[in-house]
Amino acid sequence: MGLKSQPLLILTMLTLVTASAFAYELQTTGESGARLRWPGATVELAVSESFDESSNIRGADQAYEAIARAARAWSSVAGIEIVLSRSKELSVSPPGRRGDGVSLITIAQTPENLLLFTGPNSGRPAVTRLFFDKKGRILEADIVLNPYFSTSTDGSLGSFDLESTLVHELGHAIGLGHSAVFGASMRTNVARNGLYSLPFTSARTLSRDDIAGARALYGPDDSDGACCGSLSGSVGRAPGDESEVFVWLEEKETGAVGSMTRANDSGEFRIDGLEPGAYHVYSRDAAHGAAYLGQIEVKKDVNSELMSKAGSTAGRSLLSGVGFNGQLSTIAVPVNAGRSFKIYVSGTGVLTDLELGISAPGIEVDLSSIEFPDYGKEVSVTAFVVDVEGSVPEGEYTLRLFRDGELVDCIVGAITVERLPNPWSHREP
């Protein structure tokens, strides 16, 4: 292969990447300024028999069990029980004040369901339609998987992972919105199996941010008597500054991302459902980059407060995405404890005079491994090897960028340490 063919190869990789991240969609019907939640501690959902009959599910005999595992993921961390049954019903309830009273999970190719996947929704793997009253009480939640798309329970290349999709949609069904944490199950974007040459099974496992979101609505499950506390406060904002500001916590001991929220226009924020412990608090906005706000202690049944003038930094955001196996995306890179992996980070401007770090003390960037592969003029890319110590707990970790020791920018939850194996180890540490 001659040198001339190289730019073509790179272009192909970038094209693949943009095609690999799909956005999820949530539809709400009814009006409410209140937080949406089910009034009781039990939610009944009916699984349509279309899952037994769909020719678009690979490993269909495992479909019901995959859906049940997704339901247990939420029930096991928060004070809400998702009870599944089977149903002959096929179609989503049409939009309106009320549905038909049955919360349905379906993949049937009926005209009502297909209507959900037209126009801007045509590329979405699933849509959840919520019905609720004026007080924010959820009355019905219908989850429709895109009947046109290939879905699987066995990691089949090019298909969507059924369990991951259901974990995400069931999060909507119990009232959660989207997460800004890369690596969270409630993150806006989803990949097909095959991104980074891996099955997309990361979202099967809830992140701390997902768990905090569910506990904020329903409290912890019975087994966790220690939980929960909350944090509220404000971050500094320059007058007239309109960029969105996100605030997040990282566990002081492990560096794992605890939870993340968006501050309102006045810079005020609140995060509920937090595990007690010591945390570092940070903020980032898409225009100015990241800032360190301070340290707090979260205690059970106590709201801690953090007032900071920091937050609107003079810098600017530089980072846009991460990557693995030569592909760039906005999907977290899954790694395993006790092994080494080559990670990519993409951004704008020159990243060469900047210093990279990971929020976990047990994840080390090998400085001798840093390289700057050429992905064209539009984007700056840095590749580097991280050594993940065997003691690093599962969770999402932040990729940090420094200049002269000063924090410049972050990708929150860019790396997710998990049990599901990533076989593409760079070398044994």
Ligand SMILES: [Zn+2]
């Ligand atoms: Zn969604």
